[in-house]
Amino acid sequence: MQSSQILIAEDDAFSQMAVKMIVTSLKREPIIAPDGEAALKVYKDRQGGFSFILMDLHMPKLDGFEAAKKIREAEKLFGLHPIKMFGLSADHDDFTRKKCLDSGMNGLIAKPLKKDVLSQLL
Numbered sequence: 001m002q003s004s005q006i007l008i009a010e011d012d013a014f015s016q017m018a019v020k021m022i023v024t025s026l027k028r029e030p031i032i033a034p035d036g037e038a039a040l041k042v043y044k045d046r047q048g049g050f051s052f053i054l055m056d057l058h059m060p061k062l063d064g065f066e067a068a069k070k071i072r073e074a075e076k077l078f079g080l081h082p083i084k085m086f087g088l089s090a091d092h093d094d095f096t097r098k099k100c101l102d103s104g105m106n107g108l109i110a111k112p113l114k115k116d117v118l119s120q121l122l
Contacts, residue, residue: 003050003051004027004028004051005028005029005030005049005051006028006029006030006031006050006051006052006054007031007039007043007050007052007054008020008023008030008031008032008053008054009033009035009038009039009054009055009056009059009064009067010033010054010059010088011034011058015056015111016034018112018113019088022113022115022118023054023118025115026118026119026122028051028122034059035059035060035061035062036055036062036063036064036066036067037061037062037067038061039062039071040067040070040071043074044074047078047080048078048080048081050083051083051084051122052085052086052122053071053083053085053086054085054086054109054113054118055067055085055086055088056088056089057087057089064088064089065087065099065100066103068103071083071085071104072103082104084106084121085104086100086105086107086109087100087107087109088108088109088111089108089109089110089111090110090111092109092111096108107121
């Protein structure tokens with residue numbers, strides 16, 4: 001059975017609240033990590049265990065690009081199936097989208113997150 005938990009790596013309190021409300025409205029359980037380092041720790045502690053990851057790109061300590069690379073490395077190390085992971089940013093140009101793909105993410109979602117966009121990706 002696939003988890004209904006979604007890992008949300010987001011440092012901004014307002015964005016955390018907004019994304020959490022959308023995820024909850026889609027009958028999924030949001031797990032918030034306030035930065036990339038925390039997201040990586042939660043991911044490793046649970047050895048995956050998420051159905052989806054939303055990764056803010058610009059966070060302190062470890063940005064979303066580096067956190068994504070490290071999560072992909074951990075998936076290989078643990079022998080886990082890759083989780084759908086999307087960057088989340090107000091910067092949604094082609095350069096940023098390519099940088100997301102190059103770091104192992106499946107794509108980029110523009111902020112502010114819209115419920116119908118996330119629903120289609122889930």
